[in-house]
Amino acid sequence: MLPFFFFLLLSFSISQALPPPRGFYLNCGSPSTTKLNDINYTSDRGFINVGNTTTIKQKDLLPILSTLRYFPDKSSRKHCYNFPVARNSKYLIRTTYYYGNFDGKNSPPVFDQIIGGTKWSVVNTSEDYSKGQSSYYEIVVGVPGRTLSVCLAKNANTLSSPFISALDVQSLEDTMYNSTDLGLYKLSLIARNSFGVDGEMISYPDDKYNRLWQPFSDKKHQSVTSQSSVNPSDFWNIPPAKAFVEGFTVTKGKALELKWPPFPLPATKYYIALYFQDDRSPSPLSWRAFGASINGATFSRKLNVSTNGVMVYSGQWPLSGQTTITLTTAKGSPMGAVINAGEVFQVIPIGGATNISDVTALEDLLESIDEPPVDWSGDPCLPLANSWTGVTCSKEKITKVISLNLTNRGLAGSLPPSISNMTALKDLWLGKNNLTGPIPDLSPLTRLETLHLEDNQFNGSIPESLAQLPNLRILSIKNNKLQGTIPSALLQRKGLTIQASPENMPSTNNTGPS
Numbered sequence: 001m002l003p004f005f006f007f008l009l010l011s012f013s014i015s016q017a018l019p020p021p022r023g024f025y026l027n028c029g030s031p032s033t034t035k036l037n038d039i040n041y042t043s044d045r046g047f048i049n050v051g052n053t054t055t056i057k058q059k060d061l062l063p064i065l066s067t068l069r070y071f072p073d074k075s076s077r078k079h080c081y082n083f084p085v086a087r088n089s090k091y092l093i094r095t096t097y098y099y100g101n102f103d104g105k106n107s108p109p110v111f112d113q114i115i116g117g118t119k120w121s122v123v124n125t126s127e128d129y130s131k132g133q134s135s136y137y138e139i140v141v142g143v144p145g146r147t148l149s150v151c152l153a154k155n156a157n158t159l160s161s162p163f164i165s166a167l168d169v170q171s172l173e174d175t176m177y178n179s180t181d182l183g184l185y186k187l188s189l190i191a192r193n194s195f196g197v198d199g200e201m202i203s204y205p206d207d208k209y210n211r212l213w214q215p216f217s218d219k220k221h222q223s224v225t226s227q228s229s230v231n232p233s234d235f236w237n238i239p240p241a242k243a244f245v246e247g248f249t250v251t252k253g254k255a256l257e258l259k260w261p262p263f264p265l266p267a268t269k270y271y272i273a274l275y276f277q278d279d280r281s282p283s284p285l286s287w288r289a290f291g292a293s294i295n296g297a298t299f300s301r302k303l304n305v306s307t308n309g310v311m312v313y314s315g316q317w318p319l320s321g322q323t324t325i326t327l328t329t330a331k332g333s334p335m336g337a338v339i340n341a342g343e344v345f346q347v348i349p350i351g352g353a354t355n356i357s358d359v360t361a362l363e364d365l366l367e368s369i370d371e372p373p374v375d376w377s378g379d380p381c382l383p384l385a386n387s388w389t390g391v392t393c394s395k396e397k398i399t400k401v402i403s404l405n406l407t408n409r410g411l412a413g414s415l416p417p418s419i420s421n422m423t424a425l426k427d428l429w430l431g432k433n434n435l436t437g438p439i440p441d442l443s444p445l446t447r448l449e450t451l452h453l454e455d456n457q458f459n460g461s462i463p464e465s466l467a468q469l470p471n472l473r474i475l476s477i478k479n480n481k482l483q484g485t486i487p488s489a490l491l492q493r494k495g496l497t498i499q500a501s502p503e504n505m506p507s508t509n510n511t512g513p514s
Contacts, residue, residue: 022171028164029053029067047081056100065098070163078386080151080378096166098134111162114151117382118351138189142182149378153386175236179315187345191261194341196223196246207240221248224279230309244277247340256327256337267320275341277309289330290337354381357421358401369413400424408432420444443468450474
């Protein structure tokens with residue numbers, strides 16, 4: 001994944017008053033709201049509760065680049081922003097980074113981005129920072145639940161603190177990028193360009209979804225300016241009309257060859273959308289016909305392009321290395337081929353899912369305890385290398401929690417009854433904390449092998465239901481405030497080692513506490 005960049009200073013012209021785009025726009029690390037391009041970027045407080053903030057002491061910075069949030073905690077597996085969203089919704093996520101030598105090391109850190117439970121990309125802003133530029137990344141995602149998490153995490157090449165300058169979570173319409181099943185894949189932006197002469201980047205309000213269309217010029221191709229406007233709502237992706245204003249063309253009878261994106265791509269599948277419009281004034285003769293191929297393979301056999309514009313796309317197109325788009329004028333066409341804009345996304349398979357019952361149980365536990373581990377945010381299991389501290393999960397398509405170890409974490413609070421919903425759990429270690437309340441019914445945990453609740457403040461009776469755990473080998477409940485003795489059904493279990501305080505052991509039982 002290659003980063004994209006925009007310059008530190010931008011000028012925008014607001015052509016008309018529009019309602020603000022729907023979504024969340026965060027100026028990370030800032031205590032207050034900043035307006036950029038008629039969009040209010042608010043403080044990121046309330047969306048994340050970890051990390052430190054700082055200000056970049058550099059003149060003439062774009063407002064959203066002048067502050068950042070960074071994450072120096074080396075023990076955390078990930079650092080997550082969480083957003084309340086509508087179920088089964090679609091969003092465009094943009095993360096923006098400007099290093100600004102905030103840590104005095106003059107070496108931008110390299111780290112990972114994670115959306116939900118899927119590793120999105122590696123963030124490496126070194127090249128852009130050396131040019132005095134910021135970097136941004138975009139991804140289109142579907143959200144099945146009511147929460148969307150955007151996380152940063154260290155990787156093997158991370159030598160200093162991950163950071164972030166701004167974060168956009170833009171709501172999209174159902175029609176947009178709908179040829180891709182966003183329940184199975186995510187779309188990570190590779191390039192989005194308007195073709196023609198050099199010009200300003202297109203964004204909001206021209207694009208009401210605040211997508212960024214970078215200008216792309218090529219002196220090898222003749223540029224044209226359209227004499228009419230398209231209606232964005234005529235296209236599934238709702239591109240801005242301004243993206244059709246300029247374009248590349250060739251004379252009649254010649255082929256237009258465009259090397260775009262202008263850098264080699266890794267071999268995988270891509271979503272490609274190309275946009276065309278006849279540049280002449282509307283009339284019965286304002287049309288042109290041509291075919292489109294990509295790296296020699298037919299992309300669209302015959303396009304009939306009028307002043308109304310046309311979009312062609314593919315949701316799973318294989319690319320590798322340098323990409324060449326070839327437009328070949330059809331016989332009888334009154335004009336040569338033309339192309340105005342394009343988008344390319346890498347298709348990223350979703351990295352599995354965490355069992356919803358396990359997620360709910362851990363979220364209930366999170367609400368029931370004080371001072372949980374700071375990285376208990378985002379997906380509890382995925383990616384597996386970035387699961388919550390103390391949580392170990394299975395390697396399945398629908399992953400489940402198999403171990404929970406929060407020994408000696410300084411926890412206070414109680415155990416919610418829903419903890420018994422993590423039915424794949426083999427080891428539950430909560431010893432040496434300050435947990436209170438009764439021990440809940442754990443009988444649904446039929447795979448549980450070891451249960452450590454020692455050195456807490458649990459009270460009430462010792463549940464007889466513990467005898468219903470067929471695979472339990474170790475039960476440690478000593479040094480609590482439990483009343484009564486261990487149920488006889490537990491004492492009679494063969495192969496079970498019980499560690500309990502003397503007051504909870506029957507006087508007739510020969511098994512003493514350890």
